[in-house]
Amino acid sequence: METAVFIVCAAIVLAGALGVVLARNPVHAALSLVGTLFGMAVLFLNLDAHFLAAVQIIVYAGAIVVLFLFVIMLLGVDRLEDLSVEPITGQRVLAAIVGLGTFGLAVAFLLSSDIGLSGTGPVPLTLDITDEYSNLRQIADVLFTDYVYAFEATAALLTISVVGAVVMSRRMARGDDAQEASGDD
C-alpha cells in the first residue's frame, strides 16, 4: 500500500514540478505547483508526519499559492511567455549540466549516508497517531522546550516580513518621484 501511494504521489510531484518549469503561462505554473504541494503532503502522511501534512496544505496550497495567483492577477502578467528563445547563449545546456551534477551529487551523498541503499529499510513506526503520545504532541514537546527561542524568533520574523511587505508595496506618499507619479495610474 505504501509503495502504491509513493509511486502515484511521486509521479504527481514530478509532473507538477515539470509543469512549473515548463509552463508558458504563470497561472498554469501556479496550478502545477498546487499539484506538487498536494502530492508532497500525501508523501508526508506516508512518512507519518501528520501535522506537517496538514500544515503543508494550509500554508502552501492554501496561502502561498493563493498569494502567487493574487500577485499574477494584480500585475496582469498572465500572458504567454515565449520559451523558444534562449536569453543567454548556451544557458540551457549549462543549466542541464548543472542540474545533472546536482542530481548526481545529491544522490551519491544521500545514498552514501548510513540509512541509504545499504540501510536496513524502514524502521518500525514510532510516530503512531493512534498512540496517546501522538505526532502533534511530540512536535509540540520539542518545539516548546528545546526550540522555544527559535519559535519566538519566527514570530519576530513573520512580523518583520509583513511590515517589510507593506512598506515595499505601498505607493510613494510624497510626490517627490516624478516617474512614479506620472507613470502610474
Add this chain to the structure above:
Amino acid sequence: MVTASWYLILAAGLFTIGAVGLLVRRNPLIMFMCVELMLNAVNLTFITFGRELNDIGGQVSVFFVLVVAAAEVVVGLAIVVAINRRRPQATADDLSALRG
C-alpha cells in the same frame, strides 16, 4: 517495500528540477515557484531522515522551514510588485541594477 532511499532520490530529483528551472526561467514569479520546489525537496529529505533516525527534530526543522518560506514569499512578492510598478513586465534579465 519503499525504503528511505526512494524518498531521498525523489527529493533529489525535485530539487534538481527546481534548480534548473531557477536557472532557465526569466519570469521572477516562476523563479520564486522554483525556489518553493527546492524548499519542498529539502523538507521531504528532513522528514525522511527524521523518520529513519527516529528523531522528531526533523519534523520540527521542517516547521521552521515552512515559516521562513512563508516570510520569504511575502517579501519576495512585495519586491516583485514594487518592481512591476516602476518597470512593468520586467524579466530577471532587465533587472541588472539594484536602483530602480
